[in-house]
Amino acid sequence: KAGVTQTPRYLIKTRGQQVTLSCSPISGHRSVSWYQQTPGQGLQFLFEYFSETQRNKGNFPGRFSGRQFSNSRSEMNVSTLELGDSALYLCASSGDSSLMNTEAFFGQGTRLTVV
Amino acid sequence: AQSVTQLDSQVPVFEEAPVELRCNYSSSVSVYLFWYVQYPNQGLQLLLKYLSGSTLVKGINGFEAEFNKSQTSFHLRKPSVHISDTAEYFCAVSDHTGGFKTIFGAGTRLFVKA
Numbered sequence: 001k002a003g004v005t006q007t008p009r010y011l012i013k014t015r016g017q018q019v020t021l022s023c024s025p026i027s028g029h030r031s032v033s034w035y036q037q038t039p040g041q042g043l044q045f046l047f048e049y050f051s052e053t054q055r056n057k058g059n060f061p062g063r064f065s066g067r068q069f070s071n072s073r074s075e076m077n078v079s080t081l082e083l084g085d086s087a088l089y090l091c092a093s094s095g096d097s098s099l100m101n102t103e104a105f106f107g108q109g110t111r112l113t114v115v
Numbered sequence: 116a117q118s119v120t121q122l123d124s125q126v127p128v129f130e131e132a133p134v135e136l137r138c139n140y141s142s143s144v145s146v147y148l149f150w151y152v153q154y155p156n157q158g159l160q161l162l163l164k165y166l167s168g169s170t171l172v173k174g175i176n177g178f179e180a181e182f183n184k185s186q187t188s189f190h191l192r193k194p195s196v197h198i199s200d201t202a203e204y205f206c207a208v209s210d211h212t213g214g215f216k217t218i219f220g221a222g223t224r225l226f227v228k229a
Contacts, residue, residue: 033217
């Protein structure tokens with residue numbers, strides 16, 4: 001079974017630009033979560049999508065948005081990039097909210113650098 | 116609201132020595148607890164999880180953790196570490212109310228020395 005795939009692995013953008021990151025979950029998984037990881041703030045929850053609906057949201061500004069498609073693939077968009085958005089963005093997929101599917105499987109992440 | 120505190124940001128230890136990485140959590144509801152490991156330039160990998168039942172949980176790579184409800188702790192232990200255990204370790208909590216939302220601690224960097 002293929003794991004969680006995130007593309008691209010590395011990205012360099014300029015301040016003010018926008019960026020879209022992609023995540024393909026494990027086949028059959030319907031929940032996709034996004035996290036931002038930085039040395040100073042650690043792992044911070046951005047949002048979770050389940051069956052094309054945003055089910056949970058963290059405390060990030062509206063510049064951070066996401067969506068999920070009918071095949072469970074998810075995209076995350078950041079508009080008007082700031083230097084502080086430089087981070088490793090991790091995507092995690094999970095089966096559903098039942099007790100037997102509590103484990104989150106993580107992709108390798110997309111390293112975003114804003115210059 | 117839930118929160119997770121990892122009490123040590125860095126833990127240096129000699130190879131073959133035992134290690135304990137400490138984690139405390141707070142939550143107003145019953146929670147599920149996890150330990151993840153992250154190697155450089157990689158995503159996170161699940162080491163072990165506590166959902167219910169036995170409070171001593173065994174995971175991969177010889178790690179185990181004990182859930183202590185009265186002390187709201189979930190410390191990770193390994194009796195004998197290897198150089199290859201050098202990595203960042205994250206404790207996490209999830210309550211699965213209204214969806215999947217896992218909150219992570221700040222991480223503990225385990226550095227195993229020869």
